[in-house]
Amino acid sequence: MTPATLFIGIAVLLSLAMAVAWLVVARGARSGWIDASWSFFVGIAGVAAALMPVEGWEGDWPRRIGVAGVAAAWSLRLGLHIASRTMRGGDDPRYAALRQEWGDDWNGRLFVFLQIQAAAAFLLATTIFLAARNPVPVVQWSDLAGLVVLAAAIAGEGVADAQLARFARNPANRGRVCDVGLWGLSRHPNYFFQWLGWTGYAIVAICPFGVWPWGWAALAGPAMMYWLLTRASGIPPLEAHMLRSRGPAYADYQDRVNAFWPGPQN
Template sequence: MPAAVAFAATAIILSLAMTTAWAAVTRGAKSGWVDTTWSFLVGAAGVALALAPIRDWPADPARQRLVAALAAAWSLRLGLHIALRTARGADDPRYATLRREWGAGWRGELFRFLQIQAAAALLLAGAIFLAARNPTPGLAWTDAAGIVIVLAAIAGEGIADAQLARFRKEPSNRGRICDAGLWGLSRHPNYFFQWLGWTGYAAIAIGTGGDYPWGWAALAGPVFMYWILVHASGIPPLEAHMLRERGEAYRAYQRRVNAFWPGRPRSD
């Protein structure tokens, strides 16, 4: 199978799947199912491209399986977390913010937004593909580094999500800002670790000598995730929501704690 055919087929499937998610939301489904769908799609597309029999694109089978396993682990953890959170009643406030901004034409805007998400999923699946297709025979220290980075990212994101869930379950914390654990080092530690994982695929793709030209293109993964999380659909709408809900308490939290990069909290 030529690589162009594999990517074209993946693009069509991603677009159709996000169209299905759009149809569900416009008929009343919670917006959290959009992110659930997207998380599973990125992992599924990455695994499929990593393992697909691509003509004229040599790869080490052990590296292919390794990268596919990492992508599947990340996708399943995140997708199941969002699915359970959505099923229990919680929804993502970012979509409510976007819907208010879009106004009467929100359905058309949402459709375009989710097609952009489908394109983003293809880009990220491409980064997984490039890591899996590093043709260097045998596993090297960069593969080990990539494994450590991705697993640390999965663990860190899981810990951050668990800490926030525990904080919200405590009745005495109702209306308060979570600044416990990792949330005292970053206002969005889950986003930080989500970004970090994509640097692991880049490390595997580039390899020890950096002589696999396509490997450098895998840096598009962490670059894109940083932009989308920090400057686009991640932090900005979520923080706007929190400022409306918590007001001065959240402004104080913003003054104390970094938005993205973990660091020592400042005195308010």
């Protein structure tokens, strides 16, 4: 298989997957299925990018298997978490706000928006591809460092999600702001750990001393994810919703805790 064949196949897969997610939500399903689908298909695309045979980009099998394994683990954990939350709860507040903002243009603009998400997923799959195809012989210290970062990111994101879910299940916390555990260190620790994971792939791709030029291109993954989470579809709409629903309590939380980076507000 040539690289072009692989990338065209991944692009078509992701575009079709998000088109199906659009159709399901357009017909009345909860919008949480969008993010669940995205998570699953980023993982599928990443595993394919790591394991499919590609001419001139063979890499070493141990590295390819390791990268594919963490991509699958991240995808399954996040996708199942969002799917479970969607089945239990209502509409995602970010998409609810977009529905209200877009009005009669909701279906058309949502389709375009989800195709942009497919393009973002394609870039992330490319980041996984570059990590898996690093031609430097394994095992390097950068392999171990990158996989440690990835494992910490998956675990941290899982802990943050579990802490928030446990807080929300307690009737005594109704209307309150979750500021316990990791949520006392960052207002969005799940987003922080999600970003951290993509830096792990970049570490593996760049390899010791940055001797493989293509490895540096993997920095596009964490750079894009940081922008999406902190400037676009992540923190801004969610914070706007929290201020509407929690009011002064959330404003006080903003004054005390950083939005993204763990630590007290400067």
